Every structure is written in C-alpha cells, then in structure tokens.
Amino acid sequence: MAKSVAGPEIEKLIQLLAKLPGLGPRSARRAALHLVKRREQLLTPLTAAMAEARDKIGICSTCGNIDSRDPCTICTDHARDQATVVVVEDVSDLWALERAKALNAAYHVLGGVLSPLEGVGPEDLTIRQLIDRIEAGGVKELVIAVNATVEGQTTAHYIMDRLEGLDVKVTRLAHGVPVGGELDYLDEGTLAAAMRSRTAL
Amino acid sequence: MSEPAKLPATLEPPRDAHAPGSLPSSRVETLRVGDFRNYSVLDLAFESGFVVFHGNNGAGKTNLLEALSLLSPGRGIRRATYGEMARQGGSGGFLVRAGIVSNETATLVESRLPPPGGAPASRHLRIDKTVARTADELLEVCRVLWLTPAMDGLFTGPAGDRRRFLDRMVLAVDPAHGRRASDYERAMRSRNRLLSEDRMDDVWLSGLEAQMAELGVAMAIARRELTRMLTAKIAEAASASPFPAARLELSSGYELADFSTAAVETEEEVRLALRRSRGIDRAAGRTREGAHRADLAVYFAAKNMPAALASTGEQKALLIGLVLAHAQLVAQLSGFRPILLLDEVAAHLDPGRRAALFDLVALLGVQAFMTGTDAALFEALAGRADMISVASTSER
Ligand SMILES: Nc1ncnc2c1ncn2[C@@H]1O[C@H](COP(=O)(O)OP(=O)(O)OP(=O)(O)O)[C@@H](O)[C@H]1O
Ligand SMILES: [Mg+2]
Ligand SMILES: [Zn+2]
Numbered sequence: 001m002a003k004s005v006a007g008p009e010i011e012k013l014i015q016l017l018a019k020l021p022g023l024g025p026r027s028a029r030r031a032a033l034h035l036v037k038r039r040e041q042l043l044t045p046l047t048a049a050m051a052e053a054r055d056k057i058g059i060c061s062t063c064g065n066i067d068s069r070d071p072c073t074i075c076t077d078h079a080r081d082q083a084t085v086v087v088v089e090d091v092s093d094l095w096a097l098e099r100a101k102a103l104n105a106a107y108h109v110l111g112g113v114l115s116p117l118e119g120v121g122p123e124d125l126t127i128r129q130l131i132d133r134i135e136a137g138g139v140k141e142l143v144i145a146v147n148a149t150v151e152g153q154t155t156a157h158y159i160m161d162r163l164e165g166l167d168v169k170v171t172r173l174a175h176g177v178p179v180g181g182e183l184d185y186l187d188e189g190t191l192a193a194a195m196r197s198r199t200a201l
Numbered sequence: 202m203s204e205p206a207k208l209p210a211t212l213e214p215p216r217d218a219h220a221p222g223s224l225p226s227s228r229v230e231t232l233r234v235g236d237f238r239n240y241s242v243l244d245l246a247f248e249s250g251f252v253v254f255h256g257n258n259g260a261g262k263t264n265l266l267e268a269l270s271l272l273s274p275g276r277g278i279r280r281a282t283y284g285e286m287a288r289q290g291g292s293g294g295f296l297v298r299a300g301i302v303s304n305e306t307a308t309l310v311e312s313r314l315p316p317p318g319g320a321p322a323s324r325h326l327r328i329d330k331t332v333a334r335t336a337d338e339l340l341e342v343c344r345v346l347w348l349t350p351a352m353d354g355l356f357t358g359p360a361g362d363r364r365r366f367l368d369r370m371v372l373a374v375d376p377a378h379g380r381r382a383s384d385y386e387r388a389m390r391s392r393n394r395l396l397s398e399d400r401m402d403d404v405w406l407s408g409l410e411a412q413m414a415e416l417g418v419a420m421a422i423a424r425r426e427l428t429r430m431l432t433a434k435i436a437e438a439a440s441a442s443p444f445p446a447a448r449l450e451l452s453s454g455y456e457l458a459d460f461s462t463a464a465v466e467t468e469e470e471v472r473l474a475l476r477r478s479r480g481i482d483r484a485a486g487r488t489r490e491g492a493h494r495a496d497l498a499v500y501f502a503a504k505n506m507p508a509a510l511a512s513t514g515e516q517k518a519l520l521i522g523l524v525l526a527h528a529q530l531v532a533q534l535s536g537f538r539p540i541l542l543l544d545e546v547a548a549h550l551d552p553g554r555r556a557a558l559f560d561l562v563a564l565l566g567v568q569a570f571m572t573g574t575d576a577a578l579f580e581a582l583a584g585r586a587d588m589i590s591v592a593s594t595s596e597r
Contacts, residue, residue, distance in 0.1 A: 114405060116394035117387070122405070150387045150412055157408030 010036065062133065064109030064126055066091050074106060082106050083140040087130065087159065089113050089147060097145070105143070108133065113151040114158055127159060134168050145173040225250045227343050227538040228568040229269060230307075231300035236291035238264035250568050251559070251586035255576040260591040262572040266347070266542045268297045269570060271312045271324070273345040274336035274372070274379055278542060283314045283324050293317045301343055303537060308342050340376040344531050347542035348524045356508035356516055360496040367451075367497045370527050371427045374534045378423050382492075385416040389488050392475075396483040406479065414472040417492035418464055421453040424495060425460060430534075434526040439502075443557035444522030445515065446502040454494035499523070517549050525561055532565060541569040547578040556581045 010032060018028035035043045059065070060072035063085075067073055074080065084105035088094050094107050110125045122128075133139060144159060146152035160170060232245045239261045254262040263278075267286070270277035277286075287295045294316040301308045311327040326333040328342060346369075355362055371378045392409040395402065428451045439446045453460060457474050458467050474490065482488050499508040501519060508519055524541075531539045541562065547555050559581055562569045573579065576588060 114408075116391040116398070116400070116405075121400070122402070150384050150391065150409075153412055154388070154391070154405070154408035157411060158404050161404045161407070 063107045064091070064111060064129075065094055065107060080104050080106060083138060084143065085130075085133070085139050085141070086143045086145050088145050089152065089155075093145065093147075103143070110146070110155065113146060113149070113155040115151045122158065125155070127162060130159070131162060131166070134163070134166050139168055141169045141171065143171050143173060225538050225540075225566050225568040226305070227301070227303040227540060229272070229299050229301055229540060229570075231298075232265070232268065233296065233298040234265070234268045235296035236288040237268055237286055237295040237297055238288060240264065241288060241291065245589065247568075247587050249585060249587045250563065250566075251579075251582050252568070252570045253576070253579045253582065253586050253588050254570070254572045254591045255574065255579070255588065256591035257574060262591050263349075263544055265591070266349075266544050266570055266572060269299065269540070269542055270345060270347055271297050272299055272301070272310055272339060272343060272540070274339055275369075278347050278349050278544070279351070284317070287314055303343050310339065310342060335380075337376055337379055340372070340535075344373050344535055344537045344539040345542065346373060346524060346528055346531065346539045347544070348520065348546055349542075349544040352520060353513070353517065355520060356499055356511075360494075363497045363499075364493075364495055367424055367427070367495070370431070371423050373527070373531045373539065374427060374430075375423050378420070381416050381420055381423070385413060385420060385492055388412045388416065389491065389493060393482070393486075393488060396479060397486065399483075401479070407476070410472050410475040413475060413488075413491065414468045417455070418458070418460075418468045418471055420492040421455065421458070421460055421495070422464060424451060425453070427530075428497070430530055431523075431526055434530050435502075435522070438522075438526055438529070442522055442525075442561070443554050444518050444525065447508065447519050447523050448500040448502040448505070450498040450500065452496050452498070454490065454492050454496075456490055514549065518554065521546065521550075521558065525558075525565070528565055528567060532567065538565070538567045541567055543569055543571045545572055547571060547573045548575075552581075559585075 013035070014025070014028045014032045017023055017031050018025045020028070023031065035046065056068040057066060058068070058070055060067055060070050060075055062071045062075045065072040065074055069076070075082075081104055084103070085108050086094075086097060086103060086105050087108045087110060088097065089110055089112060091109055094109055097103065097107075108126065108130050110127065110130075112120050112125055114120060114122065114125070134142070142163070144156045146156050156172065163170060228250070229247055231247070233243070234240045235242045245265075254265055256262055267277050267279055267281075276282070279285075283295075284293075287293050294314045296311070296313050298309065298311045301310060309327075309329050311330075312324045313327070314324050324336075326336060326339070328338055333339070352362075352366070355366060368378060368382055388409050392406060392413065395406055395409070428449050432449055435446050435449075455471060455474075458471050460467060471491075475488075478489060499519065500506060501508055501511045501515065504511075508516055511519065528539050528541060531537065546558065550558060555578065563585070571579070576590070579586060579588065
C-alpha cells in the first residue's frame with residue numbers, strides 16, 4: 001500500500017474496510033473518505049450502530065440465526081410452523097428464503113458445508129445440534145436446502161445418513177435451483193417455486 | 202444434478218444448408234480488444250462467412266483468435282491465464298467485446314479482466330450488459346470450435362490433452378458437461394484429501410463417492426454418446442470428404458463398469474468399486490479408476506493404423522476431418538452453427554485440399570476465422586472473405 005498521507009488512523013480504517021466482502025483496497029479508500037467527510041450524518045451514527053450490533057446481536061442457540069434475542073424472533077414466532085425445519089448453509093440463505101416468503105417454517109443454520117479442501121469437517125458445523133434438536137422432539141419435517149454444489153450435496157448426504165432411525169420426515173429442496181446458482185443469489189420467484197416442489201426422499 | 206446427456210439417437214439431415222453468398226446464421230460481427238496481448242486497442246468489423254487474418258510472424262493473428270475463443274467457456278485456445286492475456290506494459294487488465302448475431306438475435310458479449318488488486322484473476326463476463334453467473338451462459342449465445350498448431354501433437358501426446366479435446370467436443374453439444382466435469386474433479390480431489398489425511402469417515406467418504414459415481418457415469422455416457430454420433434458423422438462424410446476418415450475408440454476410464462446397463466446400476470457398481478478401493482487409492486495417493494482416466498484412441502481408418510503412427514501431414518488432415526465432422530454435429534444438435542477458429546490450417550494443406558476445406562466450410566454454413574502469413578494462401582476465397590492484414594505496432 002502507498003505511504004500514508006493522512007495518518008495511521010485512516011489507514012487502519014481503510015485496511016479494515018477492505019476486509020469487507022465486495023470491497024477491494026480501492027473502494028475501501030473511497031468508502032473511508034466518504035465516511036470521514038460525512039462525520040455527523042454517517043460516521044457517528046454508523047459507529048453507534050456498530051457498537052450496538054456488537055453488544056446486542058448474537059447467534060441463536062437453537063437455530064444459528066443472527067438476532068438480538070436468543071432464542072431468535074423466528075424460533076419464538078408461534079404463528080410459524082415450528083415442526084418444519086429448513087436446513088440451510090448460512091444465515092444469508094436463511095435471509096434469502098425469508099425474503100422470498102417461501103415457507104412459514106423454522107430454520108437450522110449449519111454454518112457452512114463439509115469441505116475437505118477447505119478443512120471444514122462435521123465438527124465445524126452444527127450437525128450435532130440439529131440431531132439434538134430433533135431428538136428433543138417437536139420437529140416433524142426437515143427440508144434440506146443446501147446449495148447444489150459438490151460440498152452442499154455431500155453435506156446433505158451426510159446429514160441424511162446421520163438422521164437414519166430418527167422419527168422425522170426428510171425432504172430436499174427440488175432442483176428447481178439453476179446450475180451454479182447459490183441460494184443467496186436466486187431470485188425470489190425461483191426460490192418459492194423450488195420450495196413448493198420439494199421432493200420427499 | 203447430473204442427468205446423463207440426452208441426445209437424439211438418430212442423426213437428422215442437416216437443416217437448411219446456406220444459400221451461397223448468404224451469411225452464417227451464427228457469426229461475430231464486431232470485435233473490440235483493449236489491452237489484450239499485443240493490442241492496446243483495436244476495433245474490427247466482419248462482414249463475411251470467411252475472415253482471414255494475414256501478416257508476418259508475431260503480428261498478432263493468433264492473439265485475435267484467442268480473443269474470439271473467449272466467447273467460449275474456459276481460458277481460450279492457448280489455455281493461458283488471464284494475466285498472461287493482459288498486455289505487457291498495459292493496465293494489467295483487458296477487455297474483449299464481441300457483437301454476435303446468432304439465429305437472428307444480436308448479443309453483446311464482454312469479457313473483462315479487472316486490473317490486478319486483491320481480486321482473484323478471473324474474467325468478468327457480461328452478456329448484453331448483464332453479469333453472467335457462470336461462463337456456461339456463453340453456450341446460450343454461440344458455439345466456438347478451434348483447431349490450432351498446438352493440437353498437432355494430440356495423437357502422440359498425453360492422454361490428458363485428448364481427454365480435454367474430447368470434453369470440449371462434448372461440451373459443444375451438451376452444455377451441462379462442463380459443470381459435470383468440474384464437479385467430478387472437485388469431488389475426487391475432496392475424497393483424495395480425506396484419504397491422504399487419514400480421515401476414514403465412512404459417511405463423508407460415501408457422500409463424495411456417491412457424487413463421483415453419479416457424475417463420472419454421466420460423463421462416461423455423454424462421452425460415449427458424442428463418440429457414437431461423431432463416428433456416424435464421419436462415416437456419412439467419408440465418401441465426399443478429401444480428409445481421411447478417423448476411427449474413434451473411447452476408453453471410459455472404468456475397468457469394471459459396463460455402460461450398456463442402466464445408468465443407476467452402473468452408478469451403484471462404480472460407487473461400490475470406489476468404496477472397495479479406498480485403501481489402494483490412499484496408498485497410491487490418487488484415484489486409480491474413473492472418468493478422469495478416460496482416453497480417446499484415434500485410428501487412421503483406411504489403414505487401420507493408430508493415428509500416432511501416421512505422417513505429420515496425415516495427422517493434420519485427420520484432425521481437420523474430425524473437427525469438421527464435429528462442427529457439423531454441433532450445427533445439427535445445438536441449434537447454433539459453430540464459429541470456427543482455424544489457426545494456420547491453410548499453410549499445411551496442398552492447394553487441392555485447401556480449396557476443399559474452404560468449400561466444406563462454406564457448405565457447413567459456418568463462419569470461419571483463419572490465419573496465415575501469406576494472403577496468397579487464400580486466393581481461392583477471392584470475393585468471399587474479409588481479408589484483414591495484421592501488422593504489429595512496431596511494423597506500422
Ligand atoms: N501479454 C502480452 N503483452 C504484449 N504482447 C504480447 C503478449 N503476449 C504475447 N504478446 C506478443 O504478441 C505477438 C503476436 O503474437 P501472435 O501469436 O498473435 O502472432 P501471430 O501473428 O499469430 O504469429 P505467427 O505467424 O508466428 O503465428 C508476439 O510477438 C508476442 O510477443
Ligand atoms: Mg500464430
Ligand atoms: Zn433461532
């Protein structure tokens with residue numbers, strides 16, 4: 001990086017911003033400048049919002065969603081069908097499904113997928129918690145909604161094997177999902193259609 | 202995820218052959234390259250079915266074909282990295298933008314390598330200004346096939362080159378094949394990793410093996426289908442073609458599996474074989490059997506002799522015949538008349554065969570981009586071709 005012209009504080013801000021997804025060093029520099037220029041309108045409220053998020057937002061101990069409450073809003077929503085649990089890779093997938101209003105169900109966030117190449121094993125995911133949740137009773141149907149990637153499908157296979165013998169109906173998100181399409185990016189119509197046509201295994 | 206290729210069992214007669222003089226139904230009309238190889242910026246427009254780039258060695262003829270080859274998924278005719286394609290001394294990024302007309306629809310395809318800076322060196326693809334999620338979307342716009350001097354050693358070289366050649370041929374008629382092959386590769390590498398780390402997690406390995414079986418069998422079937430149809434095309438063309446006929450022999454890479462049984466049974470057999478070979482594969486440090494070990498043996502049919510034993514000229518002629526038969530198959534099955542990139546093909550042919558090649562291309566109704574150091578090689582195309590003289594900046 002070029003030698004700082006504005007002191008180490010701004011350099012540190014740029015470096016941190018550049019770690020955000022979608023921001024490279026160049027756009028981080030622009031964002032930092034933008035923030036500093038709009039101190040009152042942007043920098044101060046953003047700092048406060050971030051501090052509040054840090055203090056209050058955590059991970060739901062039931063489903064892995066992100067919320068300021070534990071159990072989260074979804075897990076405590078009685079208008080939802082809490083007996084149907086949709087298994088997703090990441091919180092972003094949960095959000096995508098919620099935006100699509102595809103299902104009125106509960107979720108389970110795995111926190112990733114099995115990937116020997118990236119060193120992610122079963123112990124790094126919330127598979128144990130999922131099984132505990134089912135063994136505790138109340139879950140009648142599981143919808144496995146992982147991405148149609150090699151890792152996603154391997155993870156689905158793994159979970160299904162581990163569920164063997166448990167009293168739960170397992171369905172899988174139908175392959176209405178286009179090739180290479182990750183859940184997070186799908187348009188909402190496609191997602192709703194995929195959820196409706198999910199297939200029983 | 203990986204339906205085996207569903208290709209028609211019989212070959213229909215080719216659709217409306219093009220009236221002489223009319224333009225190919227799938228063609229490149231404009232090309233802009235920026236900071237690409239030896240070009241800082243260049244705009245070209247094409248008006249004919251034949252486009253000839255002629256000029257001295259090093260002028261930048263092959264570079265233009267390489268730019269056009271980016272209209273196909275993958276890294277183009279040289280299989281270079283995108284960084285290598287960016288002009289030395291330029292911004293570090295490049296732009297290749299082509300205006301295509303395909304079955305009466307105009308499409309603008311843009312490949313762009315952003316200048317280096319953190320982001321991985323992969324191209325950004327836009328089709329009609331919309332960001333393409335995968336390069337496979339290019340297969341909805343056109344098909345590009347090529348023949349380059351680097352392929353001269355195809356019959357004598359490593360099996361991996363022939364496998365890639367075969368898979369590119371399959372991809373042109375079956376767009377799902379690329380994803381199938383890369384997923385297979387990923388599943389295999391994942392299993393190899395688990396084995397090498399001594400993580401004998403049965404359920405995890407089974408999950409990967411199930412996918413390797415499903416994908417690998419689908420690949421084997423798609424390759425077999427392509428080989429079968431190509432063989433039929435070659436036989437059809439044999440009497441009329443000035444190029445010698447090739448006989449193709451595919452080996453699937455699987456020892457056990459018999460691909461005449463239903464795919465599900467074959468998959469099961471392959472899955473069990475993988476399961477049994479965990480120990481051996483771990484010791485070997487690789488997967489010994491599978492779609493990644495396939496090979497395509499090519500024979501000089503008339504002499505019933507392996508193509509590798511044929512003369513240099515004979516091998517070249519065989520390869521041209523193969524590529525033309527494939528082009529015909531693609532036109533018939535994909536609904537796109539493929540765009541052909543023929544690098545330095547004319548120079549290797551005697552005048553009779555050269556004229557025959559031009560006539561065959563015209564008959565196919567495809568657009569062909571050709572290169573040569575000497576414009577005279579293309580005399581037989583007088584009045585039918587865009588003759589574009591290419592001169593490097595230092596010469597100009
Ligand atoms: N990244 C790059 N930046 C700048 N110049 C490059 C780059 N890569 C290749 N070149 C130059 O491009 C020139 C033209 O290459 P090209 O292969 O297109 O020539 P050609 O016209 O096909 O020649 P030949 O008749 O010998 O096949 C070469 O001289 C090479 O040095
Ligand atoms: Mg060249
Ligand atoms: Zn929750």
